[in-house]
Amino acid sequence: MACDEGLIGFAVTNSEAIMVPTFSRLAMLGSNPIAISMPAKPYPFFFDASTTVVTRGKLEVYNKNGKPLPEGWALDKNGKGSSDAADVLKNIVAKNGGGIMPLGGEFEQSGGHKGYGYGMICEIFSSILSMGITSNHTHIGGKGGTCHGFCAIDPKIFGDPCKIEEHLSTFLQELRDAPKAEGATRIYTHGEKEIIAYADRMENGIDVNVNTVIEMVDFCKFVGLDVEEYLGKLDLESAKNSSSYN
């Protein structure tokens, strides 16, 4: 919204605790994403990323597909690396210990304390300044309690907004034009992949994991909706043989 008005947008939110701080074995911070957008041509800079290595949703996808988690993503209840998505997800909900690593991984050598620091920045601008509930106290006893922070900055404070936008656009184009790594064919700027994906999904629809469709059908039954009235006849049995449902 800020970007559409020619402003720099900044948004943060804390969440149920899933990030285990460096040297701990208990999730104390949320996935705590930080998002920043800024007008540019041909499309804006649009960065929106959790301060954990991956989000909880990614673990759920691995769990639904019955795949082991890659190394460097998650910790078991003792604070040791784990590839068992189902176990990690169960422990997060039960607050048994374990969770997802901060961006940078488990140890200081690869910069895990930095991801933990970015998670703290998110916490400051969501739960701390608002006197709200920090991630480690949300989602207890059936309550939510997550906090958000929003800010819009007018580039006009700093100079001519058109020139500033042009300056950013030039740098973004230089990044896309930079020499590629061996085996790589394209360098993306932040937000570019989402624009490509959006166009593709509008054209070709969205592939949905079969287990997610089954969940959606169950939810519809639970709230008394006739799902086939909206989506047409679903053939979930034969879909189970492929990995996704379009």
Next chain:
Amino acid sequence: MACDEGLIGFAVTNSEAIMVPTFSRLAMLGSNPIAISMPAKPYPFFFDASTTVVTRGKLEVYNKNGKPLPEGWALDKNGKGSSDAADVLKNIVAKNGGGIMPLGGEFEQSGGHKGYGYGMICEIFSSILSMGITSNHTHIGGKGGTCHGFCAIDPKIFGDPCKIEEHLSTFLQELRDAPKAEGATRIYTHGEKEIIAYADRMENGIDVNVNTVIEMVDFCKFVGLDVEEYLGKLDLESAKNSSSYN
């Protein structure tokens, strides 16, 4: 300075290009640190970290000690992982390609595109808004050109600053008190290690790498200073047998 006045401090700077964006083989962004401080008891939250896995200084230390770099830090001129500190440093200066990985590492699987994104945030608030020189254009033809950005935010805008400080202090204490990972004995909050190190250095002095002392002596000779007038008699020959000089 902001923190001493009861404010939230924010500071960024770009630098000579050393960070290789995801899928590139050329350094396009600097180490691009983001620093945020906020008043708390018994000591402030004080986060100051490069958006690369490590800083260039760390590579220089490994180079001086003749040690191979850990996996996941640096890239050679083709954009492939490298453990050769001397080669990586030489390529950065010559702008031959290669450099240091963004926080999160080489690939998207471990979140390297996120470190690249944080580096971009730094660039926006240093070189872009000021219409200055982006990292990839600094330090060319004997010119510097790095840009900085500073901001101070008064917590009073959001509520009672004393209560907000207490709220942050409580959360920081909860983090320090959280259960430790197997084999870990202490969880740090950001800025705590620096306070401990400062007290230790004031008491016990600073260990300096012998090669750094030799460099300092050379610099002193270059500018016509008698180093022994300031530091007393230096016994560099016997110091070479130990790894550092106090």
